[in-house]
Structure formats: structure tokens, C-alpha cells
Amino acid sequence: MKKIINQPDDVVSQMLDGMVKAHPESYQRLESTTVLMKKNLSENKVGIVSGGGSGHEPAHAGFVGEGMLDAAVSGEVFTSPTPDQVLEAIKAVDQGTGVLLITKNYTGDVMNFEMAAEMAEDEGISVEQVIVNDDVAVEDSTHTTGRRGVAGTIFVHKIAGAAAKEGKTLKEVKALAEEVIHNVRSMGAALQPAQVPGSGNPGFDINVNEMELGIGIHGEPGMETIELISADKLAERLVEEVLPELELKEGDETAVMVNGMGATPLMELYILNNRIQDLLKEKGLKTELTLVGNYMTALEMAGASLTVLKLTNERKKYVTSPCQTIAWTIND
């Protein structure tokens, strides 16, 4: 796989510096860390920190900004950041009102953020952690690792960030974030694998006439390998898989994300969205907000995912409220 990089070991650091240089007025990199944070923290609000392995850009650093995250911690590509880095982010954003950590449900992320939370508590900072697990492709079982966290995480960032901005307490923000997690579901499909910089092989093998349904954002296997199907057929399949657990009724309001995995053109994402919106409408569902684009990617994986969030009035208010980040801006 051809890549525009220098040394594989430098990709994360150079990417972060590049992000800061693109938006020097808004962001800074916490010295000798992989933490990207807001330059001007709003006072007296709960801090919101997320992070995870790199390679999912714009997640998570691209969602740092007004109304979303205060800081994001980037690990190596597809590898969780370490507790010391997360701790630095927590300390940097804490204003005495506590910090909420948002992680995706991967063993490494959960453990590293948990250890960082324990270290921060030892230093007298209140920390809460929520774990996003929106991927319906994985069986929900308490005997295994459980479901993966994927693109639905962006809605958790948004709503937790908006609630914190409004002045909600740590406990309230956490409760709201958990409600979002219970009401958001996603599933993706991949056409081509991604390759970690410095690794000799693509993440998985797939035939030219096949697609992997229910793919994970690191190339983990999904539900099944199927024959390549049309955009409309894929839209139908994704809607069919994502909706049931949300138990939506006619007239319910939703927020929808049609997310690109990295190498899929926007044209294809819009074609997918075209059918998805019709299907939701046929079911009598209202789409209050639609995002189409690359929000939670997997390097140069080709593919897309659908995320549906069930809204309440409160969630609708927070998901549509103004925010200014690199990857998502809603104007006043």
C-alpha cells in the first residue's frame, strides 16, 4: 500500500503537529504528549476527554473544540494510548468540576483509560468513564469482550460536549452519555482492507467480488462475507440490521450518520444515504440531523457504516446545538 508518510514511527506525532499548524488559533499539543487540546478552555465546566488508537481520523482529535471534546489522546495506529498520556489530558482539562472519559469498547482502550482514571482519582480529580459499544455486528454477550465501539461514538462526543458546555454536572453529563450509548446503533461494511503504516500486509484479505458485512474499524471480522451488492441493497441490509434494537416507532426522531471508512468517495456515501433516507422515511421515521462523510475511519479501508441515534427532545437539543471543531461545525 502506498502512503504519504515519512517514518512509520513518526506518523502520529507528525499528524498531530500538522493538525495544530492547520488551526493554530484553536488547538495546542500538550508538550511531550500525544494530547491535542483546546487552546482556550471554557471555565467551570466538566472536562470531556476521548481518545484511542490513531488511524480513525478525524476521530478523535478532529472533534476537539467548542461544544465537543476538550482534549483527545492519540495512541499509535490502531493501538490504545497509554495511561500516562491520558492522565496528562485529564489533568490539563480538569477545572475542579471533574472529567468524563469517553472510550470505545476495546480491551486496550478500556484498560488504559481505566488506569488513567484511577491515577487521576489518586491525585484528587473526579473522573467518570463511559464505554461506547454501538456495533450491532457483534453479538452482545457478557461472556466475551462485547460489542465494539464505532462511529456512534461521535454522537456521544457531541451530546456529552454540549451538555458539559451548558453547565451540567459530571454525574448529569455521564448519565446523558450513557443514554446516548443505549440509544445508538451502527454497522459497517468493507470493500478493501487498510494497512497499518510499517506493517507488511493489509489487515485482512477479501476477494474482488466480495464485501465484509459488519466489519470492525480495525478490520476485525464482521457477521459475514457476502457477494458485492449494490448501494441500494447495502442500504437495505444496514437499515435492517441497525434499527431493530432501537425499537423505533412511527414518528420517532433520529440522527443519522453515513460514515466513510477512509477510502470511499463521498459520491458513494451520498448514493448510500439516498436510499437510507428513503427507507427511514418509509418506516415513518423523522431524520432531524444527517451527517454524511468521513467521521470514524480505518485508514484507507474502503467501505461505509450506518449509525442511527434515537432522539428525545433533550438529545435533539444537544445533538443539534452549535459546535466548532475541525471535523464538525454547527453554526449558531
Add this chain to the structure above:
Amino acid sequence: MFTAEMARQWIKESAKKIESHKEQLTDLDQALGDGDHGLNMTRGFKAAVEQLPEETDEPGKVLKTVGTSLLSKIGGASGPLYGTLFMKAGSQLEGTTVQLSDLSSGLRVGVEGMKKRGKAEREEKTMIDLLEPVIEIMEEKGNELTADQLIDKAKEALEHVKEYEAKKGRAAYYKEKSKGKQDAGAQSSYYLIESLASVLEMDGEA
């Protein structure tokens, strides 16, 4: 006896073995995970060797420092797990005179810490399936432990791990397809034990 110098040798030897098996660890992880175990472990152990306290005579201090280095350099799931193993084991070993039986008690506390941190039990196809049986033989043999006994037990455990179905980490998504494939974490744990055995052998005690 388990001296501070032996502890340092153990880590240096582990770093060498891991680096020379980087591709193998990565390939194993590619098949059941995300293919970064070789890179992450090499980076972590390289840092652990660089940060080894060369002046101390206390093996516990060496292992604690190793734990901190691994925790801050490996990342992923392996960082907190190996970090916990060495930090907890190290904090159990006091002073300069440490017997093999003390080392096994330390590693026992370490592996219990790993189980708690990773919410893992035996037979879930993880590092635990390699380390715990090895610690059991250490506990059983006490100060009479030989390098061969360590290696034999580690080899036997490695064969068992291969047959289990993965229940933890990303490998769990492969469900029954994970049977018959080796777990990358168990494989790297094997190299740690192989390195420990070689240090015991060099020491002439074994």
C-alpha cells in the same frame, strides 16, 4: 537466588527474543487481532531496557521500573497487562536477597493483578493461560526450580492455548475460528518465560 542483575538480564534477553520474533508476533496478531503486537512489544521492551536501573541491587526495584516503562510504552491491551505484571511482582520483592520462591510469590500477585485488570480467567486464550501454569510450577518447585521445568511447562501451556476459543480482546470476534491459532499475547509471554529460564540456567542454579 534471584538478583537485580538477573532481573536486568531477564529483561534484556526478553527484549532480544521479542525483537527477533517481531514478525511472528505481528503475524499471529494479524490473524486474530490487529497485527501490532510485534511492533508494540518491541517498542515497549526496547524502552524497558533503556530505562533499566543499572545501579540498584534490588530486583524488586528493577521489575517495578520495567513495569512502568512497559505501561507507558506498549499501549493497547498488552501495556496495562504486562505493566501490571511487572509492577505488582516488583513491589512484592523487598531488599537485595530474593529467593526463587519469592519471585514466584511476586509473579503470582502480578498475574492476579493482570486477571483483575483484564477481567480474564483461565482458558480464554490469553497471556494468563501461559503465565499462570508456569507460576504454578514455580510455586510447586520453590527454590528447587530448574530452567528445564520452566521451559517444559511453558511449552505445554503454549500448546493448550492454541486450542482454546478466544473470549477476550479482539480475538474474541473470531469466535470458534480462533481455535487452532496461537494467541499473540501467550506467544510473547512464552518468550518472557524462555528468557527467564535462560537467565536461571546461566546463573548455574538450575
